[in-house]
Amino acid sequence: xxxxxxxxxxxxxxxxxxxxxxxxxxxxxxxxxxxxxxxxxxxxxxxxxxxxxxxxxxxxxxxxxxxxxxxxxxxxxxxxxxxxxxxxxxxxxxxxxxxxxxxxxxxxxxxxxxxxxxxxxxxxxxxxxxxxxxxxxxxxxxxxxxxxxxxxxxxxxxxxxxxxxxxxxxxxxxxxxxxxxxxxxxxxxxxxxxxxxxxxxxxxxxxxxxxxxxxxxxxxxxxxxxxxxxxxxxxxxxxxxxxxxxxxxxxxxxxxxxxxxxxxxxxxxxxxxxxxxxxxxxxxxxxxxxxxxxxxxxxxxxxxxxxxxxxxxxxxxxxxxxxxxxxxxxxxxxxxxxxxxxxxxxxxxxxxxxxxxxx
Numbered sequence: 001x002x003x004x005x006x007x008x009x010x011x012x013x014x015x016x017x018x019x020x021x022x023x024x025x026x027x028x029x030x031x032x033x034x035x036x037x038x039x040x041x042x043x044x045x046x047x048x049x050x051x052x053x054x055x056x057x058x059x060x061x062x063x064x065x066x067x068x069x070x071x072x073x074x075x076x077x078x079x080x081x082x083x084x085x086x087x088x089x090x091x092x093x094x095x096x097x098x099x100x101x102x103x104x105x106x107x108x109x110x111x112x113x114x115x116x117x118x119x120x121x122x123x124x125x126x127x128x129x130x131x132x133x134x135x136x137x138x139x140x141x142x143x144x145x146x147x148x149x150x151x152x153x154x155x156x157x158x159x160x161x162x163x164x165x166x167x168x169x170x171x172x173x174x175x176x177x178x179x180x181x182x183x184x185x186x187x188x189x190x191x192x193x194x195x196x197x198x199x200x201x202x203x204x205x206x207x208x209x210x211x212x213x214x215x216x217x218x219x220x221x222x223x224x225x226x227x228x229x230x231x232x233x234x235x236x237x238x239x240x241x242x243x244x245x246x247x248x249x250x251x252x253x254x255x256x257x258x259x260x261x262x263x264x265x266x267x268x269x270x271x272x273x274x275x276x277x278x279x280x281x282x283x284x285x286x287x288x289x290x291x292x293x294x295x296x297x298x299x300x301x302x303x304x305x306x307x308x309x310x311x312x313x314x315x316x317x318x319x320x321x322x323x324x325x326x327x328x329x330x331x332x333x334x335x336x337x338x339x340x341x342x343x344x345x346x347x348x349x350x351x352x353x354x355x356x357x358x359x
Contacts, residue, residue, distance in 0.1 A: 047068075
């Protein structure tokens, strides 16, 4: 697949901003007028809002599309909104919305994505695809592929974080490795960071925005409201146009590459060392799995279960403690060790029962 850029803009970052929800015509226009001098590329506002339970504010509906049309005509900003079904697509197109986006709760359902894709067949309009709620890269890729097969070529991915089990400082854990892998698979796909939904709170918006730019993201999607504390939805993560402008002004967009020969030589030298370490890591992991095979044989001969909770807890606790002393985060050590443990269990299962089908 060959994607075309949604945004032809050469300078990074691409800026998408606007309220979580279009609440009133006055609120929409006030926000747009506050953002226009900041040079944003796209004005966003939710018209239809998917909610977990009925009774919550679910958006103003089609009426709000006329407000976005006024933003385009009177303020001069291009507009974008979320669509989740055929009717949404038709209404948005009728009112001249410039860019559509497929939300996380739609991306999670292939039937819904296909409905949107079918409605877009034969239409030349850019589409942004947010990641699904859960950390499922294939589901995200599948949604992008469905939109692509409808004939849409100007597609960008929006990373808005993932719902994970356990406590975290984020509303949705970023899990940066997933969008990085998406970019590896689709290298010409533009990626936008929706740091508002990752953070869920305005006090950490700036560092997460900078981290996204440090990772080479093409742009940012930010929720902006003239009076955030009075917002009808997601009040905690929205900022005023002034605060947004201050944040953007202090961001640094990193270069993707450089022609500086000294830098390239130094980088190549360090990468060569990393490659050597990676080779040794693979050899060590291979040796570790051979030991797991031997352990599997002993367990089989003595009728002992593969999974030993006490032993696993000891390994994990020791590794976390040792990793901390080496400057490694607990989260990183846990992920690495869990992967190794799963592979070890697979090896022992193969010894006991033959090859095990993967899920």
